[in-house]
Amino acid sequence: MLELLQKIYDLGGPLLLGAVTTVEITVLSFIVALSIGLLFALLKLGAPKPVVWLINVYVEVFRNTPVLAQVFIIYFGLAHTGIQVAAIPAAVIGLGLNGGAILTEIIRAGLAAVHKGQREAALSVGMTPWTSLRFIILPQTWRITLPPMGNYAIALLKDTAVVSAIAAPEIMFYARNLVTSTFDTTFIYILAALLYFALSFPLARMVNHFEQRQRAWQ
Amino acid sequence: MIEFFAVYPENWANWWPQIQTAMLVTVQLTVCSFALAAVVGLLLALGKLSKIRMLRMFCSGYIEVARGVPALAVLFLLYYGLVPTGLVLDAFVAGFIGLGLSAAGYIAEVFRAGIEAVHKGQREAALSVGMTPMKSFRYIILPQAMRIILPPLLNMLIILLKDTSICSLISTPELMLRTKDLAMMSFLPMHLFLLAALMYFLMSWPLSIMTRRIELRMQHGKKSLTP
Numbered sequence: 001m002l003e004l005l006q007k008i009y010d011l012g013g014p015l016l017l018g019a020v021t022t023v024e025i026t027v028l029s030f031i032v033a034l035s036i037g038l039l040f041a042l043l044k045l046g047a048p049k050p051v052v053w054l055i056n057v058y059v060e061v062f063r064n065t066p067v068l069a070q071v072f073i074i075y076f077g078l079a080h081t082g083i084q085v086a087a088i089p090a091a092v093i094g095l096g097l098n099g100g101a102i103l104t105e106i107i108r109a110g111l112a113a114v115h116k117g118q119r120e121a122a123l124s125v126g127m128t129p130w131t132s133l134r135f136i137i138l139p140q141t142w143r144i145t146l147p148p149m150g151n152y153a154i155a156l157l158k159d160t161a162v163v164s165a166i167a168a169p170e171i172m173f174y175a176r177n178l179v180t181s182t183f184d185t186t187f188i189y190i191l192a193a194l195l196y197f198a199l200s201f202p203l204a205r206m207v208n209h210f211e212q213r214q215r216a217w218q
Numbered sequence: 219m220i221e222f223f224a225v226y227p228e229n230w231a232n233w234w235p236q237i238q239t240a241m242l243v244t245v246q247l248t249v250c251s252f253a254l255a256a257v258v259g260l261l262l263a264l265g266k267l268s269k270i271r272m273l274r275m276f277c278s279g280y281i282e283v284a285r286g287v288p289a290l291a292v293l294f295l296l297y298y299g300l301v302p303t304g305l306v307l308d309a310f311v312a313g314f315i316g317l318g319l320s321a322a323g324y325i326a327e328v329f330r331a332g333i334e335a336v337h338k339g340q341r342e343a344a345l346s347v348g349m350t351p352m353k354s355f356r357y358i359i360l361p362q363a364m365r366i367i368l369p370p371l372l373n374m375l376i377i378l379l380k381d382t383s384i385c386s387l388i389s390t391p392e393l394m395l396r397t398k399d400l401a402m403m404s405f406l407p408m409h410l411f412l413l414a415a416l417m418y419f420l421m422s423w424p425l426s427i428m429t430r431r432i433e434l435r436m437q438h439g440k441k442s443l444t445p
Contacts (some may be wrong), residue, residue, distance in 0.1 A: 060423065060426070061419065063426065064376070064380075064418065064419045064422035064423045064426055065380065065415040065418045065419050065422070066380040066381070066382075066383035066384075066394070066415075066418055067380070068383040068384055068386070068394060069383060069394065069411055069414050069415040069418060070415070072394075072398070072407070072411045073408065073411045073412060073415065076401065076407035076408075076411065077407050077408035077411050077412065078408070079407070080405070080406070080407050080408050081408055154285070154286075158286075158287070158288035158289070159288070160288075161288035161289075161290040161291060162288075162290055162384050162387075164290070164387075165386075165387055172288075172290060172291065172294070175291075175294070176294075179298065183302075185298045185299045185301060185302055186295070186299040186300070186302050186303065188299075189291060189294045189295040189298065189299040190295065190299065192291050192294075193287045193288075193291040193292070193295060196286065196287050196288055196291055197283060197286040197287050200285075200286040200287075201282070201286050204282070204285065204286060
């Protein structure tokens with residue numbers, strides 16, 4: 001028993017170090033994705049046709065190709081054309097662009113789900129289009145999009161595992177390194193899986209809570 | 219720009235046969251993992267809805283864990299992690315089992331939500347006209363639940379297709395691994411990874427369009443519930 005604890009302590013240290021990077025990449029990618037998603041979803045409401053068309057192309061391309069291919073293009077592909085991107089920024093850009101496409105769709109659906117009478121009412125009491133968006137539409141959209149956005153955050157957290165392939169020093173990367181030095185394969189990968197679970201479980205509970213609350217609203 | 223694209227015809231004869239073979243593996247991997255995930259997912263969903271408490275707890279636990287652990291960690295555990303215990307899996311087998319077991323957690327929730335959405339009067343009616351529980355599930359509940367289940371199920375198929383790319387990290391000889399090998403040999407990573415992305419897109423986009431169509435069709439005849 002003591003031996004096991006000692007082992008967890010020895011191997012858990014580096015993995016926890018990786019967990020910090022995993023959280024870092026997750027948070028940064030989420031911010032990038034949310035910025036893109038919010039901007040593009042709003043642009044789709046009122047921008048000229050060619051812009052909307054370009055956004056649609058972006059969404060389709062990024063939703064129908066694997067995130068690993070996107071990250072490889074940014075990390076290996078760009079390096080070949082002379083643009084060196086370090087592993088963590090490459091991971092954040094890749095996951096962020098990928099997530100941007102997903103969040104564009106989620107937020108667009110959320111905006112569409114707000115009854116258009118809400119906007120008309122806001123305008124008719126003298127709000128500008130901007131204030132009606134800011135104080136009437138977006139708060140209601142937020143409520144609708146919270147659960148799917150939370151689900152996306154969980155998926156993102158798990159997807160960060162693939163950026164170990166470009167040597168971003170996150171959990172899986174440390175796990176693989178530990179394996180080559182200690183050969184304790186089974187134990188290390190179980191520990192890594194548990195660590196991911198420990199990170200995603202609170203998020204999952206939160207999403208669950210939001211979903212329950214939304215059901216209560218309806 | 220022209221220079222960039224001139225590379226493709228030059229290397230096409232060399233690249234295409236390998237990429238074609240690898241795409242076939244990707245498709246096989248997708249189909250196998252999806253089939254496994256659908257079967258395990260349905261069983262888990264039924265388990266979660268069962269009256270037996272232990273079974274319910276086990277299935278809920280499985281679903282939570284499968285949804286909280288990255289597929290990559292599962293793949294590494296199956297492919298490398300089982301070796302010390304004496305169980306050596308082929309990279310393809312480890313790949314589809316790992317992806318399938320991981321996706322089963324999601325699919326179980328999809329099935330459960332679909333089954334629960336069918337009004338329970340339907341089941342009671344089926345039982346009262348003398349159907350066995352098995353028959354009422356097979357002929358009354360499941361066909362109605364399918365309407366709700368089908369779109370997210372197809373979405374999962376698309377996600378699986380894209381996720382097969384991570385099997386390259388356990389050396390399953392699928393599209394991503396072949397592309398990476400070719401990229402390293404030819405020193406043309408940009409060209410090859412773009413080509414791989416295009417191939418994934420060509421496989422996935424038709425599925426996406428089909429899913430959207432079905433999703434729209436399923437909404438016909440059903441009043442929108444969104445306020």
